[in-house]
Amino acid sequence: MKTTVLISGAGIAGPALAFWLRKRGFAPTVVERAPALREGGSAVDFRGEQMTLLERMGILEDIRAKETAMGEQVIVDGRGRKVAQMPSVFFSGEVEIERGDLTRILYDHTKDDVEYVFGDWITGLGEVADGVDVSFAHGEQRRFDLVVGADGMHSGVRRLTFGDEERFRTDLGFHTAAFTVPNHLGLDHVGQICSVPGRTVMVASGRDRAALNVSLVFASESLEVRRRDAETQKKVLVERYADFGWEAPTLLECLGDVDALYFDSLSQIHLGKWSQGRVVLLGDAAWCAGPGGSGTGLAMTGAYILAGELAAAHGDHEAAFARYEEKMRGPVKVSQKQAAGIGTFLAPKTRFLVGYRNVLYRVLGSRPMTKVFTWITSRAANAVTLENYDAPVAARG
Template sequence: MTKNVLISGAGVAGATLAYWLARNGFKPTVVERSDGVRSSGNPVDVLGPALPVVEAMGVVPRLRDITTSAKRIRLVRADGSRIATMRMPGAGKGFEVPRADLAAVLYATVRDDAEFLFDDTVTELRQDSGGVDVTFDRAAPRRFDLVVGADGLHSTVRRLAFGPERDFVRPVGIFIATTPFGEPVDHPEDVLIHNTPGRLVAIHPARGKGGAAFIFRSAVREFDHRDADQHKRIVTAAYAGAGWRVPELLDRLRASDDVYFDAVSVVDLPSWSRGRITLVGDAASCVSLLGDGSSLAIAGAHTLATALATGGGLAGYETTHRALVMPKQRGVGLAAALLVPKTRLGLAARDLAARVWRGGL
């Protein structure tokens, strides 16, 4: 049986997988590029298939502690007047939490049961029928029975084992940028959203100290996902001339040293495994636009650990989890149309639907 498992990435998927592997008799080692547990502060949902997993991990009380204060979504015009108010989509069904806080909670559950190699990364993978020889940037080379890439959209393990990112990552033409405020917002229970065709800007209350999000359509194709100055220039250009509170929010973004930026993308591989190397979370099947990527990452990590422990193997893991992922991937276009309508007509139709629906308010 596979026993020594290397997990690349200490985020949501990696920490969850390490927890369940350790509890099933495996010896997980987690390598993480940063010098500690890091993730964006974007609010994400823990819903649906993730709920029984986090309940079994005993972290539900901690998730209650870190749940955001957002209860409603308020669509607003450029003058700040209300278009419609809706209940949060997952209200009462789970938890909306900052991704960084979620990653920290999950890490705390497993830090004593797994080996962690921070400030390091995998640089080479060589596998044979018996295992995988792994070369690290800093640590000495080691051999593992299985290697799992839980290292996100821009996965190093996927690149080394499967091929270049361009072969498997399909941008959908939308970018997202976020930055925290570090101070309270005016509406501590409302997510304020202002749209113009092809652009959305939001103020989220988080947990008392809010943040801003920019989600926009763009023809930009080439960017360096590690170049924060470039990211700020792209966002600034995309929102030139926008009204409402956009100039103020852009000032905050440009002054911030904590900016998350990336292209919204779908990861599509014919198989998530090659020999003794496999992928989980966004590295395998990034689909997130509405915050449910973390729920799928938690569920997928648990499914993988269970399959390894019960003999279902990598094929069993993939068959089971793809059934959850595929509907989400097919729904990305609809989610994009709702969040960031391309035209004034599309925006008017979305706003009319929001006034009619209102989520029970």
């Protein structure tokens, strides 16, 4: 009889884990609070060893067919004048794809033999001798052999298992927002970045030339804004960027018609342990690093390792969870360290630091520095050695 695994979260980490669990002979079920797959979202990139992982999954060509094919990022001043530019590899890696497109690819590769439950979520977990009794907001209680929380930084599974989020979340002093508006700038596979002290606007248009992807980063202490209160979030953005200048007035005017808004703090998650009993965490639920930490690729790598160790352990989930954590702790540490200062870099807090950051962009964007900076941004991606779980045990060591 196949081991049943309930995965909370149908973003990226969850379906990636379902992909590998199914391949290893498990019976995964994915539950997702949203009523359907989440479309759109900011772009995510892959580089280094992560490309090997995509090849092993057989999805690299699918990703290339949907890649943003972004070109350079141009840093401009308040009048729109270019002050520096960065090659695409710095921000877009070896291949870049919008989050919604990647989610769809993973779903399409798993939907035929993985159970997906949309519009529901876990409300209770009760471990028994041979499994976990799971209560849902809408569905009937069910028992699974194992439960995986792949439900993001604000993980409900983590809260039920380890306690309130505030115990494990470290805020980095910045907030970020992302949304899509019509491409009134006419950008074509290129991005622009404009910063004033403590605030940054980034715009880009890739595969869909009609759409302009907007990302905002601004310095901020804790904000009393509910996660699903989009209207209040929009008001905060309007207030914070009212005097920004450049293209901000037009972007803010379009914000009122935006249906899908991402708004959150830049934060990291630090836990002493990622599992308890038959429940384990994956991706941002376990180790959220923040932008610049190669988080998407790291989550998919973690999914590969977790499924591989579960299969190798032949039913000993505690041993599998321990091996998974042992192999991922080092790369996660690199990722979190790499991302810890990203807010200060993206939205420097003083005029001097904005100018200094732009000088760094010019230096790092020069041809002699390209290889050095590419190595720096690839450290998290290359910190994991992808073990071949299909090889005989003796060969794997």
